[in-house]
Amino acid sequence: MMEILDRRLHAFRPDLADETLKGSVEAANFVRGEPARIAAPVAQLRPGPDLARGIDTELLFGETVRVFDRAGGFAWVQADQDRYVGYLPETMLGTPEEPTHRIAVQRTFLYPGPELRKPPTATLSMGSRITVVGDVETRGTRYFVLSTGGAVIARHCLPVAETMGDDYVAVAEKFIETPYLWGGRSGFGLDCSALVQLSLMMVGKSAPRDSDMQVSIGSAITREELRRGDLVFWKGHVGIMENEQTLLHANGHTVSVAREGFEEAVKRIGWLYEQPTGYRRLG
Known part of the structure; x- marks a missing residue:
């Protein structure tokens, strides 16, 4: 029995799949994929070749991808940055070049x-x-x-070889009042897990894209141990502790990146998402 792979992170369809997945998935054809870069300021990645579909994530200008298929004006790609797979308009792609x-x-x-x-x-x-x-x-x-x-x-x-220091929370603070955008991953609008991922990226650290993937990074801690830089998880949500009392998160309540008292946030979020599911400290 073949392992069930996460379609967000593995490129496979019944007709076509990433050649590295041979033996792990069934597909009519396997391809290596051709390199390309994002040539638009922001490219929205969707689960299907349809602009009416919701956004899964976004890719930024100059980020690179592998292109597995081009059809009907869309390209089926996988991001090199975090391995996310999806569809975007083919016009948003350009020739790869080495960023400086x-x-x-x-x-x-x-x-x-x-x-x-x-x-x-x-x-x-x-x-x-x-x-x-x-x-x-x-x-x-x-x-x-x-x-x-x-x-x-x-x-x-x-x-490209330099970072914005080693305090990713200081980077996250720069996004205060940025609009909340489901699937957003840019300075124009972002969601809770993108705030974590993008802030970490700018200090030279990597993180998966979605909050259910991020629950495995770092090490588990208790609620009583929370301090600046720790992550708090709910079902479908993640926030960053700015200090022992304050949570920084992109959220649908303020529809922005906002500061919120941690205890107040736990009470407010609890009626819909219940209590936090975990607390993590990054290495």
Whole structure:
């Protein structure tokens, strides 16, 4: 009997599957997948090739994927960052290139050239990967010129090998009042588990995408041990302890990333999601 694999993390359909899954799934054909990168500011990943379907997650500009199929204007891909599988419009894909920097502020504008007085052509989220080919100073402001065209404010970027420090909670705090978006994973809108994943990514740590996957990271602790940086899980929800008394989380109650007293949050959430299911401390 074959193991039942999570379709969010493994690319397989009756007609086609990732070649690494040979022997684990049944499919008419197996393919390696071709590399590509995200060429849109944000690409929404869906469980099927239909824009009316709900969003599972989002991929950021410059992140890379493997493309297993292209049909009907959609591509079936798997993200290299967290292995998530889904469908996105084929027009959102571009040729892979080696990134040199990442956006390190919540959001920044992409200008047609090194001039902030010109109308921007796009807005990029924290975590977006860019390839810098030059820099220009205009009236004292330094810009990075990108291989894809346009320019961004240089001080809004970090080299890909650098991080935003080692305190991921400080990164999460930068998203306060960002709108809540189911499946969102960017500075334009995110959900509870994306707040955890994106904040950790910016300090050089990895985490799975969804809260039911994140329950296995770190080590279990008790409620009495909670401190800054610990995670609190409910069924279908996760929050970050900002300190011993305050929870930081993207939530549907405020429809934003918000601070909330931990005990108050437990009482409020309890009527719908019951009590917390676990507490974890990251290594």
